[in-house]
Amino acid sequence: MRYRLIFSAALVVATLAPYPAARGQQAAQPGPAPDISGVWLVEKFRPLLFPNGGAPFTPWAEAKFKATNPTTDDPNLACLPEGLPRFMISLPYPMEIFQVPTRVIIIHEGMQPVRQIYMNRQHLKDLDPSYAGDSIGKWEGDTLVVDTIGFNDKSWIDGALPHSEAMHLIERIRRIDHDTLVDDITIEDPVAYTQALNAHEVYKLKPGWEIREYVCAENNKYNYQAK
Amino acid sequence: MRNRLALFPVMAVLLLSPAVSTVAHHGFVSWFDMSRTVTLKGTVTSFEWTNPHSYIYLEVKNEKGAIEKWTAELGAPAMLARAGWRRDILKSGDEITAIGNPAKDGKPTVHLDKLLFANGQELSTAL
Numbered sequence: 001m002r003y004r005l006i007f008s009a010a011l012v013v014a015t016l017a018p019y020p021a022a023r024g025q026q027a028a029q030p031g032p033a034p035d036i037s038g039v040w041l042v043e044k045f046r047p048l049l050f051p052n053g054g055a056p057f058t059p060w061a062e063a064k065f066k067a068t069n070p071t072t073d074d075p076n077l078a079c080l081p082e083g084l085p086r087f088m089i090s091l092p093y094p095m096e097i098f099q100v101p102t103r104v105i106i107i108h109e110g111m112q113p114v115r116q117i118y119m120n121r122q123h124l125k126d127l128d129p130s131y132a133g134d135s136i137g138k139w140e141g142d143t144l145v146v147d148t149i150g151f152n153d154k155s156w157i158d159g160a161l162p163h164s165e166a167m168h169l170i171e172r173i174r175r176i177d178h179d180t181l182v183d184d185i186t187i188e189d190p191v192a193y194t195q196a197l198n199a200h201e202v203y204k205l206k207p208g209w210e211i212r213e214y215v216c217a218e219n220n221k222y223n224y225q226a227k
Numbered sequence: 228m229r230n231r232l233a234l235f236p237v238m239a240v241l242l243l244s245p246a247v248s249t250v251a252h253h254g255f256v257s258w259f260d261m262s263r264t265v266t267l268k269g270t271v272t273s274f275e276w277t278n279p280h281s282y283i284y285l286e287v288k289n290e291k292g293a294i295e296k297w298t299a300e301l302g303a304p305a306m307l308a309r310a311g312w313r314r315d316i317l318k319s320g321d322e323i324t325a326i327g328n329p330a331k332d333g334k335p336t337v338h339l340d341k342l343l344f345a346n347g348q349e350l351s352t353a354l
Contacts (some may be wrong), residue, residue, distance in 0.1 A: 041354075070257040079279065093306065109305055159257075212305035219277035 003056040033119075034142050036104075037097050038174050039211065040203035043180075045092040047159035048065045049199055055161055061192035064162045073156055073226035079216035081112035083155025084148055085169055085185050090158040096211045104137055104144065109211045117146050124150075131155050145170040157187060159198070164191035179205040186194050259328040259338040267297055267337065271321040276314040277305045283317060283325065283339070299325045299339040301352055310354050321345070 049055070057065060076082065082091060093109040104117040117137040127134050127150035136152040148169040157163050167189040175181050180202060187197040278302035286294050301307060304314065305316040317323070322345040327337030342350045 074257070093303075109303075209309070212308075214278055214303055214305055216279045218279070218281055219275060219282075221282075 029033060033139055034101060034144070034175065035099070036144065036173065037099050039094050039096045039206045039209040040181050041094045041206050041209075042089075042092060043202040043204050045090075046104035047090050049089075049161060049197060051167045055197070056194045058190075058192055058194055060164075061162055064192075065160070068160075068162070068226070071161055072223060074159065074224075075112065075226070076159075077220075077222040078226075079220055081131040081155065082110060083112065083151065084115070084133055084135075084198060085171075085187060086130070086156060086158055087112055087115055088171070088183050088185065089199050093214070094206060094209055094211060095203075107211050109214050111214075111216045113214075117144075123147070129153075133167075133169070135186065142174050144171075144173040158199075159214050161197075162192060163187075163189050166191045181205070258330060258332075260331050261328050261338075263329055264326060264340070265329045266331055267299070267325045267327075269297065269323065269325070271317050271323055272296075272319055274317040274319075276304050281307060281312075283323070283342075285323065285325065293336055297325075297335040297337065297338050299327060299342075301339050306354070307352065310352060311350060312352075316350070 003157070005125075026118055055061075055065075059172040081087075087106075087108060087110070091108075095106050095108045098105040098107070102118065102120040104119065104145070106115040106117075107113060108115065112131060115132055115135065117135040119137050121136060123134050123136055129152035130150060131152060131154065133148045135146050136150040137144050137146040146169070148171070151165055151167045153162065153163060153165050153167075158166075167187065170188070172184045173181065180205070183199075183201045185199040185201070187193070187199065189197075267285065267287050269285040271283060271285050274285045275282040281304060282303065283299040285297050285299065287297050289295050301312075304312075306340040324343040325337060325339055326341045326343070327340075330336040330338075339352050340353065344350070
């Protein structure tokens with residue numbers, strides 16, 4: 001019985017210990033990472049990157065934008081995932097950041113409940129396009145630099161702007177003081193925009209908050225009409 | 228007079244909007260005119276404490292004395308709870324004053340900013 005207990009304990013430890021997400025991947029970077037964990041909420045809700053217009057559309061994106069009615073075609077109206085970068089901007093819901101050696105995991109109180117940033121690998125090859133894409137990160141001093149590709153084109157950048165599958169995000173996330181986190185996002189999408197877009201989001205720490213249940217489809221009265 | 232219902236449309240520029248509204252969600256900028264506010268004094272007929280939005284349904288008497296059925300849209304329960312709301316805070320028959328942004332399409336719907344209860348209690352949807 002004693003050996004069985006020891007074996008069980010060892011099994012639990014081995015199961016719960018942080019490990020590379022897949023065999024053959026490198027372990028996370030050595031050394032303590034800056035602490036960005038906690039529940040965060042945007043300081044000010046800004047649903048649009050270009051509230052007065054002026055986005056540098058390519059003809060492809062401009063046609064798509066003009067053909068879209070935000071009162072009926074916003075993917076949010078169908079409770080679809082926000083995708084990136086909308087997950088990080090343009091949303092008035094809290095997120096909780098967890099850090100383990102191989103990943104930064106963000107749980108969100110919105111329609112897309114989780115985002116994972118892999119700290120121990122390069123981008124996967126032959127990615128299936130997805131709402132969140134494939135995020136890899138590394139620490140540069142106090143800044144978490146995140147590179148994301150592999151998107152589908154079903155989500156919006158913010159509350160209005162389209163993007164293509166070619167979108168590439170570079171984020172610089174850092175805690176500028178105990179209560180404040182910032183994310184500077186460079187949005188490159190040569191199919192949709194003639195120049196890179198920049199977003200700057202500020203989050204405030206919310207001590208004592210917990211991420212609660214959010215089931216968008218429970219009583220959604222909006223009529224999504226996008227095809 | 229105490230029970231008299233009245234509709235008071237108020238055209239006003241919102242100089243101070245909440246930093247983070249608990250209501251903002253489904254394309255609300257597209258649906259609601261955030262540059263105007265409407266004040267509705269009426270009686271609650273039902274209250275839905277649900278995702279992605281909660282709703283207050285109320286009857287409001289207009290200037291001509293006719294009853295209008297209005298809907299006030301709120302945020303998700305999780306965010307509302309953080310702003311002091313509870314699932315049992317309203318019941319049918321409660322007299323309230325709802326202040327919010329009207330729908331752009333003219334339908335009798337508001338994006339709720341603030342609620343005043345008959346006893347003077349005030350509750351905001353902002354954190």
